[in-house]
Amino acid sequence: MAELTIVHIGDLHGHLVPRPNVRGDGTGRAEGGLAHLAAMVAQIRAERPASLLANTGDTIQGSAEALFTRGQALVDVVDRLGVDLFAPGNWDYLYGKERFLELFGPGTGSGPSRTRWGAVAANVYHAGTRDLLLPPYLVTEVAGLRVGVVGLSSERAVNALGPWVTEGIEFTDDGHEVPAHVRTLREEEGVDLVVLVSEFGLAKNVLIAEVNPGIDVVLSSDMHEETRDCVVTSTGALVSEVGQDGTRLARLDVTVEGGRVTGHRYRLHTVDAGTAPDRGVARLVDEVRAPFLAGPAFRPHVNPLNGAVLDRPIDDVVGRTEVGLHRSGFCGEGYPAAVEGTSHDFLSAAICEVAGTDVGHLRGFRYGTHVAPGPVRLEDLYHYLPVGAQLARTTVTGEQLRRSLEDSADGTFNPDPFRWTGGWVHAYAGVRYALDVFADKGSRVSAVQVRRGDGDWSDLEPGATYTLAGYWYPRVPDKVGGIDGGEVTVLGRAGAALDGPGAAGGPGAAGAVDVTEHVVDHLARHVVRAEEPRVRLVRPLPDRLWSFPEIQPLRGAR
Incomplete structure (x- = not known):
């Protein structure tokens, strides 16, 4: 033994x-x-x-x-x-x-x-x-x-x-x-x-x-x-x-x-x-963080994925939130992470506002952090957006948007975990809908509505055209947020269209603006406040399989 x-x-x-x-x-x-x-x-x-x-x-x-x-x-x-x-x-x-x-x-x-x-x-x-x-x-x-x-x-x-x-x-x-x-x-x-x-x-x-x-x-x-x-x-x-x-x-x-x-x-x-x-270990943590924090050791850093320059300390306060920001809620809570989270609602809304589009898209990634009500620091944003994305806008049809919603739902709740696509349901600012996770593939999403600008909510029209903003990478220049849409416009400082070398992105690209800086611009104008959930669950998520609460139903929904 x-x-x-x-x-x-x-x-x-x-x-x-x-x-x-x-x-x-x-x-x-x-x-x-x-x-x-x-x-x-x-x-x-x-x-x-x-x-x-x-x-x-x-x-x-x-x-x-x-x-x-x-x-x-x-x-x-x-x-x-x-x-x-x-x-x-x-x-x-x-x-x-x-x-x-x-x-x-x-x-x-x-x-x-x-x-x-x-x-x-x-x-x-x-x-x-x-x-x-x-x-x-x-x-x-x-x-x-x-x-x-x-x-x-x-x-x-x-x-x-x-x-x-x-x-x-x-x-x-x-x-x-x-x-x-x-x-x-x-x-x-x-x-x-x-x-x-x-x-x-x-x-x-x-x-x-x-x-x-x-x-x-x-x-x-x-x-x-x-x-x-x-x-x-x-x-x-x-x-x-x-x-x-x-x-x-x-x-x-x-x-x-x-x-x-x-x-x-x-x-x-x-x-x-x-x-x-x-x-x-505490001393070593202080040493590796010192070049990123306010003080004599701070120095600028070049983003290895897009060439954008970090020219301010990451402990700078860049905004405020009135609501705790996270995406980690258990099934049965008001914001179950598999469906939605306050952090993703905030970030997708920021993308939408900066780009001036009908819809702001953000993948349902699992990584991130928790931010308590109060100051938001630049390092908080980098916990959510550390992937070298730039921001772009395009146009999509209502049918493309509906299909994106369905694909995201199936990639999260398919009863076969080996068919999951990674992460959770995507966030879509400017969109609200009903979700029945137990419905068949392609039929989980209903009652989709879109709010154009500050206007009223209106039903999604499959043949209509909507503007959408999201992640953009130069290696896939025709996609925004992973969606093939119409003409793509990459955004530079203050949300202006970016032309020239920066639009190509990549290390050393002049003018490339990381998506974090766009969110900083949004926070300069807006305090993060609570909003109503965008997704209405038609039926509660499945019961847990074991003694502990689940974040994502471990057998999907069937």
Whole structure:
């Protein structure tokens, strides 16, 4: 008999310092912060030397510090945590293949995988080949226990931008590689315990465990769910997911005997000031943040994705909000995150106002932060918009808009999680509608209305033309917000049409304006105030499957 403790973190999304929790379960105390997280990890390791620390992806994206250093700020700090196991997430590929391999590829680490943090991924290939970017698995020994670890990275490219971000990389999306590696670990490597570290998200990872009975533990990320009790599958696998932004840490103690788990104890901890920060990590966080904050160390930074220049400190106050901003509500709350969130309502409204369009579009991405009522700082905006997007406007037909609504709903609530498209329902300022998540594909959305400018609401007309604003990237110049519309106008300073080199975007482009600056312009004119929900649920979202509240229904809706 042997005992092992697994410490699980994931979906840090670039967060270095604590942030508020303005969701219904908030206590008023700030949560997260890598210095507090590091101290909690150290406490557990001191108590349980036979332990492994797993990080399950989406680490080096989600903040200004991450973006402008192409992930280095996060790598430098997380290196201090001593991560043993790592499954990269889709956002960890944001800076391209070369940068990904520079940070996590073979030769970047000294452990059994020879990759930084023990990075493993059985489903990510050099394009056009069957050669893997990373080892598919690793074997490590802890206190005489042989542990085999299979990795699944994201099952998709960075959909919010486009497949061009991950040029040279191919992903598979069904986990078909897992059974062979589990057999190898059991039959050839002679491991006592098989762990799957996976960024496929809780819903898919549970299904993968159900059809792979050789898996003992699954450490999951992507959906930002919080398993307050670990999921126990029909095959006996123990499954954990740990929220977002470094605000949660899971501890799983397992007893292993005869090649199987005979006992376990699971706890999901909130990371906050109840644990004193690790002083060394706190100093390092201060060091990597100093060039971005007001003070003598501040310097301008060039956005590596679009060439726009950050020329002001990120702790500058750029606006105010009267409502808590977030997109993390549980099913059954007034703003369930899978459908809507105050942060996305605000940001899409800002896009709409700056561009002067009928509709403002924003993808339903899961990353972000929480902002309490009061000042809004530039760094808050970079937590929401750290993807190098510019802003453009175009025209779409009513039928295109309706189809976009339906596609987004199906990508969130399809009863087969493997048909989900990543993220949640998109945000559409200037649009309101009814949503029946239980209806058939193509029939979930009804009673769609659009408000042109400051006018009255009117029914969507399939053949009518509407103006729409949203994300724009020079690699897909004919799309705005991922939609093929009419003529595209890229917006520069103060919402003016951008002509010349800046419209081409890319590093070094003169005149490129990041979408964050457009939101800053909006905040100079408007305080963020509460608005009525834009989406009316015809029927409540599905009931939870397990003891903990769900953010996205884990079996969709049927």
